[in-house]
Amino acid sequence: xxxxxxxxxxxxxxxxxxxxxxxxxxxxxxxxxxxxxxxxxxxxxxxxxxxxxxxxxxxxxxxxxxxxxxxxxxxxxxxxxxxxxxxxxxxxxxxxxxxxxxxxxxxxxxxxxxxxxxxxxxxxxxxxxxxxxxxxxxxxxxxxxxxxxxxxxxxxxxxxxxxxxxxxxxxxxxxxxxxxxxxxxxxxxxxxxxxxxxxxxxxxxxxxxxxxxxxxxxxxxxxxxxxxxxxxxxxxxxxxxxxxxxxxxxxxxxxxxxxxxxxxxxxxxxxxxxxxxxxxxxxxxxxxxxxxxxxxxxxxxxxxxxxxxxxxxxxxxxxxxxxxxxxxxxxxxxxxxxxxxxxxxxxxxxxxxxxxxxxxxxxxxxxxxxxxxxxxxxxxxxxxxxxxxxxxxxxxxxxxxxxxxxxxxxxxxxxxxxxxxxxxxxxxxxxxxxxxxxxxxxxxxxxxxxxxxxxxxxxxxxxxxxxxxxxxxxxxxxxxxxxxxxxxxxxxxxxxxxxxxxxxxxxxxxxxxxxxxxxxxxxxxxxxxxxxxxxxxxxxxxxxxxxxxxxxxxxxxxxxxxxxxxxxxxxxxxxxxxxxxxxxxxxxxxxxxxxxxxxxxxxxxxxxxxxxxxxxxxxxxxxxxxxxx
Numbered sequence: 001x002x003x004x005x006x007x008x009x010x011x012x013x014x015x016x017x018x019x020x021x022x023x024x025x026x027x028x029x030x031x032x033x034x035x036x037x038x039x040x041x042x043x044x045x046x047x048x049x050x051x052x053x054x055x056x057x058x059x060x061x062x063x064x065x066x067x068x069x070x071x072x073x074x075x076x077x078x079x080x081x082x083x084x085x086x087x088x089x090x091x092x093x094x095x096x097x098x099x100x101x102x103x104x105x106x107x108x109x110x111x112x113x114x115x116x117x118x119x120x121x122x123x124x125x126x127x128x129x130x131x132x133x134x135x136x137x138x139x140x141x142x143x144x145x146x147x148x149x150x151x152x153x154x155x156x157x158x159x160x161x162x163x164x165x166x167x168x169x170x171x172x173x174x175x176x177x178x179x180x181x182x183x184x185x186x187x188x189x190x191x192x193x194x195x196x197x198x199x200x201x202x203x204x205x206x207x208x209x210x211x212x213x214x215x216x217x218x219x220x221x222x223x224x225x226x227x228x229x230x231x232x233x234x235x236x237x238x239x240x241x242x243x244x245x246x247x248x249x250x251x252x253x254x255x256x257x258x259x260x261x262x263x264x265x266x267x268x269x270x271x272x273x274x275x276x277x278x279x280x281x282x283x284x285x286x287x288x289x290x291x292x293x294x295x296x297x298x299x300x301x302x303x304x305x306x307x308x309x310x311x312x313x314x315x316x317x318x319x320x321x322x323x324x325x326x327x328x329x330x331x332x333x334x335x336x337x338x339x340x341x342x343x344x345x346x347x348x349x350x351x352x353x354x355x356x357x358x359x360x361x362x363x364x365x366x367x368x369x370x371x372x373x374x375x376x377x378x379x380x381x382x383x384x385x386x387x388x389x390x391x392x393x394x395x396x397x398x399x400x401x402x403x404x405x406x407x408x409x410x411x412x413x414x415x416x417x418x419x420x421x422x423x424x425x426x427x428x429x430x431x432x433x434x435x436x437x438x439x440x441x442x443x444x445x446x447x448x449x450x451x452x453x454x455x456x457x458x459x460x461x462x463x464x465x466x467x468x469x470x471x472x473x474x475x476x477x478x479x480x481x482x483x484x485x486x487x488x489x490x491x492x493x494x495x496x497x498x499x500x501x502x503x504x505x506x507x508x509x510x511x512x513x514x515x516x517x518x519x520x521x522x523x524x525x526x527x528x529x530x531x532x533x534x535x536x537x538x539x540x541x542x543x544x545x546x547x548x549x550x551x552x553x554x555x556x557x558x559x560x561x562x563x564x565x566x567x568x569x570x571x572x573x574x575x576x577x578x579x580x581x582x583x584x585x586x587x588x589x590x591x592x593x594x595x596x597x598x599x600x601x602x603x604x605x606x607x608x609x610x611x612x613x614x615x616x617x618x619x620x621x622x623x624x625x626x627x628x629x
Contacts, residue, residue, distance in 0.1 A: 058166030059090035075122035204457035229421025292373030336397025513578030518543035
């Protein structure tokens with residue numbers, strides 16, 4: 001349930017200087033509004049904002065009793081679940097710094113980050129307990145807290161027992177709790193986020209309350225001021241008296257991306273605290289198709305790959321229909337794309353296209369949004385990777401505008417954000433108010449403002465190389481348009497320099513090709529000091545089986561499929577279609593379909609699904625060179 005937010009309540013939120021203050025404000029103003037939902041969390045399946053404060057206060061006292069003090073790191077190594085939010089809030093109230101670790105880390109990777117931040121206490125899923133027990137001799141752990149366990153666990157204390165002890169302490173008095181909480185300052189760390197490590201060991205970016213709140217408030221303010229352009233907000237009656245859109249208390253949200261990533265933290269975790277939202281945790285990504293229609297979130301964040309998969313699933317379902325239903329459905333998808341392209345190009349759709357779009361809105365698009373659970377979504381969000389114009393346009397035609405954002409961990413998540421209602425294909429938005437962007441002589445994007453972090457943990461040299469004369473050097477290449485929108489060309493260190501001296505962005509080439517076929521899951525292009533661009537292609541473990549079934553190909557094993565004539569022909573078709581959008585020097589001339597699957601576990605991808613290019617170059621050196629023989 002959502003309720004309107006009053007102007008006075010909004011001003012009180014803007015006055016809060018830490019997340020501890022915001023949590024207290026939520027507990028005081030909206031004690032009965034649900035904060036957390038997690039169906040598998042037993043007694044924490046539904047937690048209100050009033051209950052969350054009590055739980056976090058109790059757990060904070062228990063942490064203090066076992067030796068956690070100001071500035072200590074409290075590790076959080078679990079799936080997205082209620083205990084994660086409670087432990088994070090408790091760590092802040094104890095004066096400590098919560099640090100989330102990616103669930104997919106290997107034991108060596110975990111040892112590195114846990115030692116780097118000197119983890120004092122770790123809250124871990126039961127499945128990860130053996131890994132942590134193996135690290136005990138490397139860490140000065142005051143306690144290892146197991147989450148989700150039933151009964152006593154050897155070598156660890158259970159979350160339930162630690163919480164119960166905290167409740168006993170809270171019943172005895174709260175003087176220590178109030179004193180510690182009062183000392184939490186805006187410039188204190190709110191978390192440490194470890195970069196994904198695409199070019200080396202992960203670095204711990206120290207992020208503060210004030211930096212996170214700066215980004216959060218500026219992003220929310222840009223959205224609020226776009227109220228008159230937010231169709232769904234108008235339909236739902238969510239604009240205030242001045243025509244602005246603010247997330248109302250109890251607004252439904254979904255948390256499913258890793259909470260060790262700053263994008264998920266800022267969108268679901270921190271936004272929820274600022275707006276008293278209702279967050280539904282998703283532990284298993286395979287359940288998203290059931291969760292979204294249940295939650296019907298007002299805002300939804302997804303990386304481009306997720307938006308692609310939703311789109312592919314829609315098209316695949318329609319292709320499985322027959323007769324008029326199939327023809328109408330596929331025509332509706334094409335009309336959505338054409339209509340969206342016109343909107344992105346800032347031109348009026350042709351009359352016939354407008355008429356068709358209105359018809360399909362009534363009979364198809366509205367039903368589609370309801371079926372996937374995005375019928376109440378006011379704004380869709382994306383970032384972390386390029387998204388194609390066709391994909392943006394098609395979703396816009398479906399009635400869901402996707403606003404792009406650009407940033408990095410070191411900028412507390414966001415540098416540029418697309419004002420809702422003003423999308424620009426190929427651009428990632430405008431600098432947030434209070435943030436200055438400029439392009440260096442070599443094309444690198446530089447930034448300064450209240451969102452720029454103060455440095456990496458234990459890395460003074462890397463900090464000095466990243467922060468120069470007050471400017472954050474992003475490592476990304478870009479340009480600013482006459483309208484003030486930022487376009488990102490690619491990573492400075494990832495540029496391909498061909499034998500002919502041409503500088504090429506691998507991301508642009510990869511996106512142009514891999515989005516042309518559902519069978520392509522991942523792709524890496526190569527061309528350094530070479531006469532042409534080549535590519536390694538990995539089949540999509542989800543998209544390929546569906547495509548194979550539709551085309552009567554009795555092969556589901558990716559290794560066997562990689563050499564199948566029909567698969568080779570489909571990849572060739574996608575390469576040709578992608579090449580048609582590229583300059584001659586960018587076009588892929590040769591490619592190899594691999595029998596492997598790339599995952600974070602196999603080492604080719606980061607936990608956020610970015611390519612580890614150096615690892616792939618080395619692992620497949622012979623395959624790459626064979627394409628130039």
